[in-house]
Amino acid sequence: MTTNPDGQASNYTKTLLAGLWRENPVFRLLLGMCPTLAVTAAVKPALTMGLCVVFVLICSNIMVSLMRNLLKPHLRILMFTLTIATFVTIADLFLKAFLPAMSEKLGPYVPLIIVNCIIIARAEACASKNPILMSIIDALGMGVGFTLTLCILAGVRELIGTGKLFEIQVMPNAFVPWAALTMPVGAFLTLGFLLAFVNLISKKHS
Amino acid sequence: MDTVYILITGFLSVVLINNLVLTKFLGICPYLGVSGRIDMAFGMGLAVTFVMTLSGTLTWLIDHLVLMPLGLEVTRYVCFILVIASAVQLVEMYLRKFFPSLYDSFGIFLPLITTNCAILGLCLFLNLWGTDSLLEAVVLSAGGGIGFTIAICIMAGIRENLQMVDVPEPLQGAPITLITAGILSLAFMGFAGII
Numbered sequence: 001m002t003t004n005p006d007g008q009a010s011n012y013t014k015t016l017l018a019g020l021w022r023e024n025p026v027f028r029l030l031l032g033m034c035p036t037l038a039v040t041a042a043v044k045p046a047l048t049m050g051l052c053v054v055f056v057l058i059c060s061n062i063m064v065s066l067m068r069n070l071l072k073p074h075l076r077i078l079m080f081t082l083t084i085a086t087f088v089t090i091a092d093l094f095l096k097a098f099l100p101a102m103s104e105k106l107g108p109y110v111p112l113i114i115v116n117c118i119i120i121a122r123a124e125a126c127a128s129k130n131p132i133l134m135s136i137i138d139a140l141g142m143g144v145g146f147t148l149t150l151c152i153l154a155g156v157r158e159l160i161g162t163g164k165l166f167e168i169q170v171m172p173n174a175f176v177p178w179a180a181l182t183m184p185v186g187a188f189l190t191l192g193f194l195l196a197f198v199n200l201i202s203k204k205h206s
Numbered sequence: 207m208d209t210v211y212i213l214i215t216g217f218l219s220v221v222l223i224n225n226l227v228l229t230k231f232l233g234i235c236p237y238l239g240v241s242g243r244i245d246m247a248f249g250m251g252l253a254v255t256f257v258m259t260l261s262g263t264l265t266w267l268i269d270h271l272v273l274m275p276l277g278l279e280v281t282r283y284v285c286f287i288l289v290i291a292s293a294v295q296l297v298e299m300y301l302r303k304f305f306p307s308l309y310d311s312f313g314i315f316l317p318l319i320t321t322n323c324a325i326l327g328l329c330l331f332l333n334l335w336g337t338d339s340l341l342e343a344v345v346l347s348a349g350g351g352i353g354f355t356i357a358i359c360i361m362a363g364i365r366e367n368l369q370m371v372d373v374p375e376p377l378q379g380a381p382i383t384l385i386t387a388g389i390l391s392l393a394f395m396g397f398a399g400i401i
Contacts, residue, residue: 030380033234034323078291085284093280108330111283115323117235184229185395188388196374196381203376 012137019141025118026149027198032118036150037187038109043166046154048102050147052091052110057119057139059087064127065135071128080123085114118146157181157190213345220349223398226324227357228391230331233324237358238383247362248355255351257319258328261293262347265329266337286329294319324354360390 025031032053039049063083071079092110095103103110113119122142127135158164161181163171171177180186226232236250265286273279301309319325328350337343364386373382 030238031235033238034231034327037231037234081287081291082284085287089280089283092283108327108334111330112232112323112327114283114287115326180392183395184231185388185392187231188384188391192377192381192384192388195384196376199376199381 012134015134015138016141019138019143019145020148021145023142024145024149025121025142026146027195029118029121031121032116032146033191034112035109035116036153037184037191039106040150040154040157040187040190041161041182042158043151043154045102045105046150047147048095048099049106049109050143050150052088052095053113053116053118053146054140054143055091056084056087056113057122057143058136059090060084060119060123061127061135061139062132063087064123065130065132068128068130076124076128077120080120081114084119084123088113118142153187153190153194156194157186161186209339209341213342216342217345217349218400220346221353221356222394222400225353225357225391225394226328226350227354228387228394230327232327233322233354236322237361237387238380242362242365244359244362244366247358251351251355251358254319254322254324254354255348257290257294257297258325258351258354259344259348260297261290261325262328262332262350263340263344264289264293266332266340266343266347269333282333286326290325290329324350357390361387364390 019025021028023029026033026036035049035053039045060080060083064080067079088111091113092103095106095110122139126138130138155165159170160178162179163169163175163177178186181190220226224230227234227237233254236254268285268289269282273282273285298309328347331350332343332346335346337346361383365383368382368386377385
């Protein structure tokens with residue numbers, strides 16, 4: 001975590017990149033597992049979910065950063081949660097209005113962004129201590145890292161589970177889809193093996 | 207008779223077939239974090255069952271008696287999360303005052319429950335499944351909690367045995383837990399035919 005209040009350009013880039021790999025919310029910090037597992041049966045819902053999280057993360061980080069000097073310690077978490085709930089409602093209504101089919105598919109997992117630990121964790125660890133610009137950059141890095149992770153997971157599951165990507169046939173016709181990967185089993189197994197893979201890579205690097 | 211039948215099938219469905227952890231992926235964080243020892247897992251399960259029954263009932267009441275008649279469904283999420291947070295606070299204060307020994311054994315689990323997505327998830331699912339009687343809401347929320355307890359206790363049992371096994375290094379910790387959860391969820395899929 002960078003805590004430099006002035007913040008040089010290099011500091012910003014470091015924060016931005018931290019979310020992508022070094023502090024990747026899913027692979028490294030194991031945060032936000034529920035949506036990670038639930039919406040990754042295909043790439044499209046995963047991407048929508050990721051963008052919703054980016055929106056909520058940026059907005060709530062801005063708000064929390066603005067009111068960081070007014071926060072009382074014992075009411076902190078409640079204030080964070082209420083701020084997040086407001087922005088999640090906005091995102092949910094937006095999805096219902098413009099992407100009704102997708103909203104139906106994601107179901108209760110959009111409102112469940114409220115209790116997504118990533119957002120509370122970022123509000124607590126970054127936005128409540130840093131000025132606005134730093135908070136936005138941190139939110140962007142974390143959000144994009146989360147979205148990318150969702151897309152990788154969803155890509156693997158959709159490709160092997162149905163032989164398609166973005167609902168377009170990719171695999172040759174002779175390929176027999178492993179339907180189990182689109183079911184709950186597939187979510188747990190794919191994430192488990194991906195985590196093991198990430199562990200393996202980071203071990204080799206160090 | 208009809209109501210009893212609906213209640214029983216609803217209960218079985220939420221405990222086994224639509225198990226919140228293994229098919230809806232709710233409450234995965236405590237599931238991975240607390241399932242190391244079976245007594246801790248059981249304590250967590252009990253605390254979750256208690257708060258889930260309470261907040262499931264309360265949010266159903268608020269949804270049907272306040273929000274729907276007034277047309278304030280837009281504020282549903284904000285209201286639900288407020289209700290859950292205050293229910294947890296109340297339970298914590300009540301236990302500390304009247305059952306200190308129970309409070310000590312719950313320890314840090316109670317405050318953690320506020321951010322447990324299983325609770326909010328169940329409240330939202332009650333709404334989605336179109337639960338239309340108070341009794342049904344109570345039974346389904348208790349069932350959700352019991353389902354969570356069953357899943358986390360099975361997992362804790364398996365993980366206690368996993369400690370004696372030589373797991374490949376990259377798989378240690380979260381990966382092997384997730385893979386075990388996957389196999390468990392495969393087993394729970396077998397319940398799909400019982401209703």
